Amino acid sequence: MTIEQMTKLSEATEIASANNDIETLKKIYTIVKNETISNELIPEGSEWFFALITSNQSIAIGVQ
Amino acid sequence: MAEFTDAIIKIIDKKIKTIDTAELDLYGQLNDVEKIIFEDLKKAINKLNVEGGTIQFDEKNIDLVNSLDRIMIDAIQGSTMPSAITKYLRNFQTISDFNFDIHKNVNDLSKSELEKLVSPVQKLAVETTLNGLTGSGVNTNFIEPVRQGIFQNIVAGTNRTQLEEYLRNYVLGNPNIDGLYSRYVKQVSRDALGQFDGQTNARIADEFGLDAFRYVGSLIDDSRPQCRRWVGKRVLQKSELQSEINWANNNGTGMISGTTPDNFIVYRGGYNCRHAAIPFKLTKSQREKLGLEQTKVETKVDQQINEVLNDANKTNEKNQSANKKNEYNSEFLATTQSPSIQKNFIDLVNGQDGAAEIANEKKTVVGLLNESERGNPSSNSNSDLWKSKQQINPKQIAKVPSDAGGVCYTDNSMLSVLIKDNQKIEGRNYSDECLMISKTRFNGNKFWTISSVSRVIDQNVAPTITHEFAHLIHNKVDPNQIAFYRGDPKGHVKMKDLMKKLKIKLSDAPTKYGEVNHSEFWAESFTAYVYAPEWLIETHPKVSFFMDKLFDEYNIEKSTITQYFKK
Numbered sequence: 001m002t003i004e005q006m007t008k009l010s011e012a013t014e015i016a017s018a019n020n021d022i023e024t025l026k027k028i029y030t031i032v033k034n035e036t037i038s039n040e041l042i043p044e045g046s047e048w049f050f051a052l053i054t055s056n057q058s059i060a061i062g063v064q
Numbered sequence: 065m066a067e068f069t070d071a072i073i074k075i076i077d078k079k080i081k082t083i084d085t086a087e088l089d090l091y092g093q094l095n096d097v098e099k100i101i102f103e104d105l106k107k108a109i110n111k112l113n114v115e116g117g118t119i120q121f122d123e124k125n126i127d128l129v130n131s132l133d134r135i136m137i138d139a140i141q142g143s144t145m146p147s148a149i150t151k152y153l154r155n156f157q158t159i160s161d162f163n164f165d166i167h168k169n170v171n172d173l174s175k176s177e178l179e180k181l182v183s184p185v186q187k188l189a190v191e192t193t194l195n196g197l198t199g200s201g202v203n204t205n206f207i208e209p210v211r212q213g214i215f216q217n218i219v220a221g222t223n224r225t226q227l228e229e230y231l232r233n234y235v236l237g238n239p240n241i242d243g244l245y246s247r248y249v250k251q252v253s254r255d256a257l258g259q260f261d262g263q264t265n266a267r268i269a270d271e272f273g274l275d276a277f278r279y280v281g282s283l284i285d286d287s288r289p290q291c292r293r294w295v296g297k298r299v300l301q302k303s304e305l306q307s308e309i310n311w312a313n314n315n316g317t318g319m320i321s322g323t324t325p326d327n328f329i330v331y332r333g334g335y336n337c338r339h340a341a342i343p344f345k346l347t348k349s350q351r352e353k354l355g356l357e358q359t360k361v362e363t364k365v366d367q368q369i370n371e372v373l374n375d376a377n378k379t380n381e382k383n384q385s386a387n388k389k390n391e392y393n394s395e396f397l398a399t400t401q402s403p404s405i406q407k408n409f410i411d412l413v414n415g416q417d418g419a420a421e422i423a424n425e426k427k428t429v430v431g432l433l434n435e436s437e438r439g440n441p442s443s444n445s446n447s448d449l450w451k452s453k454q455q456i457n458p459k460q461i462a463k464v465p466s467d468a469g470g471v472c473y474t475d476n477s478m479l480s481v482l483i484k485d486n487q488k489i490e491g492r493n494y495s496d497e498c499l500m501i502s503k504t505r506f507n508g509n510k511f512w513t514i515s516s517v518s519r520v521i522d523q524n525v526a527p528t529i530t531h532e533f534a535h536l537i538h539n540k541v542d543p544n545q546i547a548f549y550r551g552d553p554k555g556h557v558k559m560k561d562l563m564k565k566l567k568i569k570l571s572d573a574p575t576k577y578g579e580v581n582h583s584e585f586w587a588e589s590f591t592a593y594v595y596a597p598e599w600l601i602e603t604h605p606k607v608s609f610f611m612d613k614l615f616d617e618y619n620i621e622k623s624t625i626t627q628y629f630k631k
Contacts, residue, residue: 009374016376019383021379024375
């Protein structure tokens, strides 16, 4: 994934989280878990999100 | 799937070389032709009448000069030029044949379908070039200028030597500049084949939806920067042409003004460009081979990402929209107060369940004004600001000062007021402020300022609205109460009669403020009836009973009050 894509995903995650938009968060999760993410590309402030994803915790990003 | 194999590249190179060679062959004839023309002209001018060394401008000489047109035409016709031009024009077909071969291999297009497409383009190009190299083109651009130059020299009093020298320069040229005929022939023929080649490929690309170009041609020391760049890139996608043209305009040299993605294939790297842009369809395997396939994958992920971002934004907008319903629309705020006071007020309203929504729905104007600016809407003593807001909806006005009391003025708004449960009244709280208000009401300063009930209720805007709407209900069901305010003792006839009948006094009001007059007694009791009915029964049973009866007297359906004020 490119830095632009990561930044957009981070933005989408932030908005979806703020609105408790679980459906969108699930879609984001689906995209991210299928992609290779370089740690250097993770936007500042969204480490928590991508750390959960990359550690294969399917319960990540509030998907409950 | 064909690719740009070495064999194909060789064909393209041959095509480019053909264009170069064709022009050089044609130009190679020019010196000889010009010499013949010059010699024939020289013979002719030697026949001109001369007196005292000066060529005469007489009838004989005029006729002779006019006959020079034929002499020049014959000189050209008698030279190798006609066969050179014929040979040159044959190259149009050669270029087409090369293109047929290239596109058969690269794009799997048959010669027959290409011929139909290219033939009209070729015919037009040949006719245009032929007309330029012979006939009217030569007459206008070479023969006429020569003849006119001779006349001008004669009129100016030239002698034979001077005229011959003029013609030598004009027709034969010099080491620094070509003769006129050479210049004209080169002008017509230069890039005629190259641009025809471009037009052909553009037509093919357009017809078959070819979306990429292979930029081919050898690089020499003085090759232009853009040609070096494009040969190096090997493949130019149609979608990137504009940015490439921009690059060339900013960093390159010799670009033809007006080059666009649509005509790029014709103009290519600029004037006299010796490169070819061969259109082709970029297939999946070619994308992979060229490292472009990743872009396609990224596009798919990009789409997914854009979709989730879009979804997230939609939800956000939806939530914001829902929140907005619960936020008082500041457009309805009539105020001269500072932004912080406005914000304070709006925050207060927004904190009320349903209050802002109701106010917005009813377009309730709220005045947040200084004491001097406030007035009783019913007495028409309003400020200009107040009046301007009244125009929004003059029948629905609420006025609440910054400490959340006020006046409502409408005729039917109460049925839309929605106040949720769990608002609480803590009972009477005779604060200094409330007492002060009560005391000063007759001074006319703060008469409309405070509702003592709402004053002591947490988040008191909603009860304030209820209090004010209670006045409105009163206005409607007992119009005389307005007369009472205006000093008419006949006001509140029904209410006063019932109070008398049930032995209710103003001092029985559930709040101190309710004691000030019958109107406030009604409004405060009404608000308590809505917000704290149990408390009202417990602490002011007579008032609770009285309000039940008064509602009956006014023909107010009590369930309506519960329904609309206590949802």
